[in-house]
Amino acid sequence: MLHRLLLIAGWGFPLLVLLLFVIKGQHYDVAYFEPPVSELSALPIPSAVEQWVLEGGSALPAERMFEKINGKSDYYEQFGAVELCYGEWVANGQRWDMYLYRFETPQGARGAYNGERPANGQALDGFEGYKVPGQVALAAGTSYLQLGAQVPGADPAPALELARALIPYFDGAEEEAPSEAVVDLMALAGADAVSDAEEFMPESAFGFSALHNVRMVTVSLNGVEAVWYTTLGDDALVAAFIEELGMYGGEELFNDAGASGGSMFGSWGLAGVLNGEVWGVQNAPSREVLMTHWAALKERLGANP
């Protein structure tokens, strides 16, 4: 018996090595060999809500999103996308294309949403989203939903109702009370905004490893630009930021007006806790400009540090 086992092992091991050598040496591409994922049961949403029916509902994991959106998949992956669900919602002769991106974190969903939000999007009541003729988009929980009409200029009202019906199925959406609606950075910056849209850095924002999932907007006050930013966090995060600033050669560190900051290579930055979240200003050319931006940010936020 033992002899037979040894014989099998003796032949099996080289065969295993051979197999590994061959397979690992291939330009192996799972997507090329696997059939497309197309299982309604695998979708995180129902195949029918109210009068709407989902046709051709399919899902692709992040590493296969390129099969649907090609090179654009890199954009969503940088925000931590884990899955793309797509299909066509049909009701009363209307057809709306759905692209539902699911992310690891709500910040990722919001970052991808903010990066694509058009300037003319009309904000939705009660949640982070916008509508334009022919399109509705929103970020809720870890999901970013796009609904697009198949005819130009379609009234977005039906799609808005569909979106509202889908939100309860999005992970984490139920945890977001309307009162905790995310501050719209573009609205906060108003006419002083230099950026066309909010930007998002999932990690190491401004080179600080402590700063993750940062939303930001570039603002110009009196002709001088600085970046306003925010992320989820508390005093501990501000302390980590200032420690990192000091560790990597930050100079003239200070605590002032509810914030901690300093300069590095001639660029000034600070962070503080406002209304329960970390807010800050970066890339200011002087301490004076930094504090001017910080004062304006606090005033517009109606903040109580």
Add this chain to the structure above:
Amino acid sequence: MSHSSAERRQFMKRIGTAAGFAAGTAAVGTFFHNRNLVPSGEVAKAIPSFAVPGTESMMAVAEGTDHALAVRAALQELGGIQKFVKAGDRVLIKPNCAFDRPAHLGATTSPAVTAEVVRQCIGAGAEVRVIDNPINNPEGCFVKSGLMDAVGQAGGEVWLPSAALFGQVKVGTLRIPDWEALYRPLDWADKLIGIPTVKTHNLSKATMTMKNWYGLLGGPRNRLHQAINEVIADLAQFITPTLVVLDGSRLMVSNGPTGGSPSDVRPGNVIVAGTDQVAIDSFGARLLGIDPQEIAYLGMASKLGLGTMSEENLKLFKKVRASS
């Protein structure tokens, strides 16, 4: 025979068997190791130039809200379609039909522009087929983009890609020396016309003429995005078209290449016809508000001698207002 001699012989026999097996393993492994699993087995074939001698370095821009008229006006400035397409020619047209998006979202070539090019070629006495290897389901893309109906109504035929149409071809010198592509349609054609869209692209900044040839490739194309600029410059070496008709009727100015929102699209009302891919794409980049110098693949293609980024260097450059 002594006991130890028998053991030695047995030992040598086993060593020999093991060594033979190891050598066999190495030989088989070496044979298969690092081979591309995309089946080809073919020798890569070169795709000949589709250019008509004497038509090099030409570009004409026509502006107007009637996009079919603008196509005709731009072609007229180049000397008419007859300069490029003769009676009896088999013309392959490559629009951008990459995504299953409706036409108004600008992710795909305008049906009206494509139809007009088809009509022009048929009017010149050619047989016309329209092809693309989209990212999504080919038939779905052609139907939803409106290209299926538009091409059919103009008298052309949509040639949906299938495995039998692909073959290994030579591509470029920078990144992909050879790749699987729609060889049989290219082999069928006497003339090749590209009708790209004008879109931003999250990896290459913009996608227009050269990037449009990506839709002639097969295989695991997602790998190509890792060196997208070199690959696009390779594509410009791969294809020397008879003619390019850049569809600037609408411009995807943000969130390209997929878009998805009508807000991503602006009216362009510009049609650019010509033969210099670099010049045409440089012009298209300016339509998007992008300095062509910022687009890496344009610099690469220019250095490879595939065209010029400056309109002043063209042998023929015309601008016209298309109005009835």
